[in-house]
Amino acid sequence: MTANLDVQTAIKNLTKPERVSYILEKLTSLYPEPPIPLDHKDxxxxxxxxxxxxxxxxxxxxxxxxxxxxxxxxxxxxxxxxxxxxxxxxxxxxxxxxxxxxxxxxxxxxxxxxxxxxxxxxxxxxxxxxxxxxxxxxxxxxAFGVPAFPVDTHIHRLAQRWGLTNGKSVAQTEKDLKRVFPKESWNKLHLQIIYYGREFCSARGCDGRVCEICTTCYPNRKHPKKTLKA
Structure with missing residues (x-):
């Protein structure tokens, strides 16, 4: 019991860079090679x-x-x-x-x-x-492998739940995510967040207090995370 409390205390005190590192490691472990969800040939x-x-x-x-x-x-x-x-x-x-x-x-x-x-x-x-x-x-x-970080409303919502942005628009959230994550991770990370959101942190499935990433980043969060509209 004491060990669990110590872990939660440590997680509670994570800095933003440490939070970013944890999220990147967690998503990479879950989705090491995320497939492109839309069928296409070129x-x-x-x-x-x-x-x-x-x-x-x-x-x-x-x-x-x-x-x-x-x-x-x-x-x-x-x-x-x-x-x-x-x-x-x-x-x-x-x-x-x-x-x-x-x-x-x-x-x-x-x-x-x-x-x-x-x-x-x-x-x-x-x-x-x-x-x-x-x-x-x-x-x-x-299609071209050029580093980009496409942000839709779902990624926008998760980024706010995870304390990565306070942006009120997807444009601001994109800038914030590009600022904290290494450029070489952007293309894969965009897909990893999409898959994680669908599986664990959907609009109905998690309100910022349910999924593992949300509870690890904010173990003491008492109220649903209100998302600023995109």
Whole structure:
């Protein structure tokens, strides 16, 4: 009993760098080689899949994309498809009117401006229709291996629960996470946090007082951690 109390006291007094070190070690032990959750075969299909994942689960996207790839799995063929045909396939992903127009238009741009290749540049990716900062970051990190730290609302929430940011926006949280974690860990860590959140620290499964990382970082937390909205 005394030993457990000593451990909790030590954990309670962890500095922020020590907390960062613990989280990194814990996530690496749980998910040493986290797979990319969206099925794809190249940068283009990853780009489209990530676009479809906005306000949609990866599981649903993976059910929809095989039908979309049968219609067209490259920008040259996709650019020839009607928005209506694309929308008919991707409707289960939600926001299908906007997403189908974006897929059609970005495919045309890739053909006309980039010879059908997805640009390996963050700024150029963000210029494409339907491609925001997070989507561009996912493509840069997972398709091209360029260090990036894409932050969605879930990662934003966990980072606050773990005392890594006080940011009120995903943009600020991204800056804070990049500041405390080594650059070489960003691409893998982005996925590790996603998997941990789904398995142990979901919106309903943990309020900052349930999962192992939350209870280790804050063993004496008495009230749910209120998350500042992204």
């Amino acid at each position: 940068p283009y299909t990853l780009l489209v899949a990530v676009l479809l994942s906005a306000q949609c689960t990866d599981e649903r996207v993976n059910k929809v994309t095989p039908g979309l790839w049968k219609l067209a799995d490259n920008p040259f063929d996709m650019a020839k498809q009607s928005v209506e045909d694309i929308q008919a396939i991707i409707r289960p992903c939600g926001l299908s009117p906007q997403k189908s127009k974006a897929i059609a238009k970005l495919s045309q741009i890739l053909v006309e401006k980039y010879d059908g290749e997805v640009p390996e540049d963050m700024d150029l990716l963000e210029e494409l229709p339907g491609v925001g900062h997070k989507t561009a970051g996912v493509v840069m990190s997972q």
